[in-house]
Each structure stands twice: as C-alpha cells, then as structure tokens.
Amino acid sequence: MSFVGAVGDARFYPARDADRHRHYRRDRRGGFNRGWGGVANQTRGLEQRTVASWIASNHLTRMRMLQRREPQSLPEGTKQTRLVFADRQWEVETEVKSTDHPWIRRVEVSVFEATDEAGRQGPYGQLSGFLGQY
Numbered sequence: 001m002s003f004v005g006a007v008g009d010a011r012f013y014p015a016r017d018a019d020r021h022r023h024y025r026r027d028r029r030g031g032f033n034r035g036w037g038g039v040a041n042q043t044r045g046l047e048q049r050t051v052a053s054w055i056a057s058n059h060l061t062r063m064r065m066l067q068r069r070e071p072q073s074l075p076e077g078t079k080q081t082r083l084v085f086a087d088r089q090w091e092v093e094t095e096v097k098s099t100d101h102p103w104i105r106r107v108e109v110s111v112f113e114a115t116d117e118a119g120r121q122g123p124y125g126q127l128s129g130f131l132g133q134y
Contacts, residue, residue, distance in 0.1 A: 048113060048122075048124045049124050049125060051085060051086045051088075051090075051124075051125075052090070052111035052113075052122065052123070052124035052125025053111075053125045053127070054085075055083070055085055055090055055092060055111045055125065056092070056109045056110075056111050056125045056126065056127035057127060059081075059092050059094065059109050059111075059127075060107060060109055060127055060129045063094075063107060063131060064129075064131060067131050067132070067133075071133055072133065073103070073105075073133050074096050074105045074107075074131060074133075075096065076096050076097060076098055076105070077095075077096060078093060078094065078095045078096075079093070079094045079096075080092070080093050080094075081094070082114060088113060088114075089113070089114035090111055090112065090113060090114060091111070091112045091113075091114045091120050092109060092110070092111055092112075093109070093110045093111075093112065093123075094107060094108070094109055095107070095108045095109075095110075099130070103132055103133040104130055104131070104132050104133075105130065105131050105132075106128065106129075106130055107128065107129050107130065107131055108126070108127075108128045109125075109126065109127045109128070109129075110122075110123040110125070110126050111123055111124055111125040111126070112124065
C-alpha cells in the first residue's frame with residue numbers, strides 16, 4: 001500500500017486506486033456470489049467432518065461396550081456397515097488388526113458418506129483405538 005504525505009507529515013492517507021475500485025464494482029456481484037459459495041462449501045465440509053467424527057466415536061464406543069458385555073477375541077479383518085445419521089446415509093468401515101499382545105486388537109474406524117448403493121465419498125472421519133479381550 002502506498003501512502004501520500006511528506007516524511008514528517010502526520011497525515012498519511014492510503015493512495016486511492018480508481019481502477020481497483022472500478023474493477024471491484026464491475027466484479028463485485030460475481031465475487032460476492034463466489035465468496036458465499038466458498039463459505040457454503042466450507043460449512044458443508046465442516047459439518048461432514050464433525051458428523052463423521054461423532055459416528056466414528058460412537059462406533060468405537062459401541063464396540064467397547066459390547067466387548068465388556070461379552071468378552072471374546074475380536075476376529076481380524078475389515079467390515080462395512082451402513083447407517084443413517086443426521087438424515088444422511090453413512091458407511092462405517094472397521095478394520096481390526098492384531099497387535100503384539102494376543103488379547104489386544106487395534107481397531108481403525110473410517111467414516112464415508114454413502115452416495116448410492118455402491119458409491120461413497122470420503123473418508124470424512126477416522127479414528128483408531130485399542131480393544132482388549134477382558
């Protein structure tokens with residue numbers, strides 16, 4: 001930004017660029033609409049990540065509760081589950097992996113937004129945890 005005024009002058013004013021302001025007026029409506037579109041996309045993305053985080057946390061908590069009620073060794077592998085949350089279809093992918101300890105399993109939960117019967121977008125949320133046999 002350039003300034004108008006002498007070195008010792010206490011009145012420094014930003015220089016006015018008429019072309020810049022005319023360009024703003026000419027493109028203001030399109031820029032304004034593009035700006036709101038970006039805000040809407042950011043808001044939707046934030047909502048997707050927040051809901052996916054809740055789903056992943058709920059899923060891992062549910063697995064822990066079931067494990068406490070019926071202690072048994074979790075089988076290794078990947079499992080997909082579909083559910084409805086916040087009026088949308090979600091797909092939860094749970095991957096159970098072994099660890100060095102025979103009674104402890106590593107569980108990785110990934111949450112995708114389901115688009116149709118076979119499609120999905122994401123993952124929008126991921127969570128890892130450990131579950132013990134006892």
